[in-house]
Amino acid sequence: MKLYLPLVLAASLTLAACGGGEQAAAPAAAPATEPVPVVSAPAHDHASMASAPVVAASGETAAAPAVAEGCSINVAANDSMQYDVKDIVVPKSCTEFTINLKHTGSMAKAAMGHNIVIAAEADVNGINADGAAAGAAGDFIKAGDERVIAASKMIGGGEEASVTFPVSKLAAGTNYKFFCTFPGHVAIMNGNISVEK
Numbered sequence: 001m002k003l004y005l006p007l008v009l010a011a012s013l014t015l016a017a018c019g020g021g022e023q024a025a026a027p028a029a030a031p032a033t034e035p036v037p038v039v040s041a042p043a044h045d046h047a048s049m050a051s052a053p054v055v056a057a058s059g060e061t062a063a064a065p066a067v068a069e070g071c072s073i074n075v076a077a078n079d080s081m082q083y084d085v086k087d088i089v090v091p092k093s094c095t096e097f098t099i100n101l102k103h104t105g106s107m108a109k110a111a112m113g114h115n116i117v118i119a120a121e122a123d124v125n126g127i128n129a130d131g132a133a134a135g136a137a138g139d140f141i142k143a144g145d146e147r148v149i150a151a152s153k154m155i156g157g158g159e160e161a162s163v164t165f166p167v168s169k170l171a172a173g174t175n176y177k178f179f180c181t182f183p184g185h186v187a188i189m190n191g192n193i194s195v196e197k
């Protein structure tokens, strides 16, 4: 993890730098023959490619995300308002599941706070609206909000928080979201979580 996280951050920063035009000294246009950089390799495609080489998926743009290894997962969040995980599939063999959140940035909780909240997709906007009203004192979650399936505390740069919940709270075959309720963060800081089918 200590080796992996800096690599992810470095990749993110590199992408951001490219988009921000900070490499202005480089030639403006790359030759058309240059290979296109592969941003994300579909590593989880191997199984389906081996078992079904002929049939191409029509209409499906993404392969199923990998099931988490074990009954916990580490998620990093940074000063650029990003989680390093977009999809979490909880193994169906787990009775409880734990998400360990680490804020790898340096900004204070008041400016760049992050948490992880789990809820049905239909409840995300309502939870965020009521969370904003609850304010920083309430960790941006309405007290006693029954739509919240699980939530970590809000943390700042360098801090960690964990949340554990019964897997039975997630209905099999239903997609849920994990997200940050700090005001303005949900648009970028969200991902999918579900139980393995």
Ligand code: CO
Pocket (backbone or CB within 6 Å): 081, 112, 113, 114, 115, 180, 181, 182, 185, 189
């Ligand atoms: Co956040």
